[in-house]
Amino acid sequence: MRSRSEEEDGTAIANRTAYPRGKRVSLIPADHACGLCPVRLQTFCGLLEAEDLARFKYQGSTGRLKPGEPLFHEGDAADLVYNLTAGTLKLYKLLPDGRRQIIGFLLPGDFLGTAPGDHAFSAEAVEPAEYCRFARARFDAFVDTHPEIGRELYLMAVHELAAAREQMVLLGRKTAAERLATFLLGLFDRARARNADWEIVRLPMSRTDIADYLGLTKETVSRSFTAFRTAGMIRLLPADRVELLQRGPLEELASANAG
Amino acid sequence: MRSRSEEEDGTAIANRTAYPRGKRVSLIPADHACGLCPVRLQTFCGLLEAEDLARFKYQGSTGRLKPGEPLFHEGDAADLVYNLTAGTLKLYKLLPDGRRQIIGFLLPGDFLGTAPGDHAFSAEAVEPAEYCRFARARFDAFVDTHPEIGRELYLMAVHELAAAREQMVLLGRKTAAERLATFLLGLFDRARARNADWEIVRLPMSRTDIADYLGLTKETVSRSFTAFRTAGMIRLLPADRVELLQRGPLEELASANAG
């Protein structure tokens, strides 16, 4: 059995909501390796000038995952850090008897950091995914020479901590309907932060995944979806998409939290 | 309604378990203001040489709380950071209808940081408490000139994030007995990390507090205590103390998590 301090894991950052961020460098040469990266400005990469960014990029590599393919497992040595550039990942922890708690979904632009030691959770693709990958040792060294990135990482960790606490309220105190409403609105907000002002969002994860994220069963999730649909709050579209019809009642349920 | 980015809050660090930490400065002059501080070596203060520590101390002040007295409320402006030097605090979030989720208990030596914006949770004394307090702006400036403290804060945030995820597993997937077993063992471990190898620990918080931390009701907590007592795993002593009689069965229940 590993010692507790070896079980530490890092920051997995989901850009759920806006947070105070450093100033982005919007223009880099078109022929730059990161020039076409669709998420550069959403990550700390956007903090770097072209020259630094090139040096940084040179230290990493890219990869690709098929749906269901793991990026790493809980207990694996954690010596890489990742930046998700496309697709969706789920992060989860297992109990010995197989019960599973999904602790978050990562979308393009999210950072998946790791601290020294072993991974405290597993990461797996929900749909085809692509990522940039860096050796943690090199990454840390790079951060040491770029304090603005260190500061950004700290803010990301603090932000993620706030999100985790929000989720603790959901898991500890909300009803099934409230959990799903919170989840859906969160997805819409995250989508809005990235794309346009769409009222339609894709749900790449299965009902089982949603259930394991919300502390419910797939049946209860399904019933709650049906209830929302019947009440005219949402519409379920082909290709795993959901349309938001009435934000009000859902917000009422999600009851963000008291001020 | 505040914008999302204003709702950010900071790092509240519970020294639940060991984590990789910077090297402590064990000797400082006896007449130093922090010379008698019982928790100096458990906090980042222990990283500072006497001279720096004096400068740091000079920027802060101390305070005291009676049981039940709030340190701040969710929604208050967050422009101070705290170091708990004695007593116990509970941190919690409320839903509009009064449902409460306690997101953590702070013990002496724990740091209660805040990020710009408003507090995302409330903090309140469970038993008489004492703390050091610093203006966040000054604290940040001090951190900027002491990168070793910045690094420590980052590690603390990452550590707290791991603990929050562990709690998500508890809240989402564990049974009542498993939750209480996990909670009790966590308390024993935290106590051991601070004091001696005692098998007796004090529970300064009420059954209601424990329930709101574990996502249960006080009745269910009480019944689980009784079950553990009846099974001979623990003994309930006067003055809110619990003695650990059989660690094995409790660990079985807590089922830390799969490797």
Next chain:
DNA sequence: CGGTGGCTTGATCATCCTCAATAGGAGTGG
């Protein structure tokens, strides 16, 4: 078309919650 896998729906069950009453313990005043 038949098969496969995920989603939905239904019926029953169990855990935990709710409501209510009792017991215990600390503090107070006679």
Next chain:
DNA sequence: CCACTCCTATTGAGGATGATCAAGCCACCG
């Protein structure tokens, strides 16, 4: 020292939310 109060913890009975078990449905795909 004892009675009284207040507050919390414990215990009990009944009920509800969500889990479990079990079909049926639907889309997708060979």
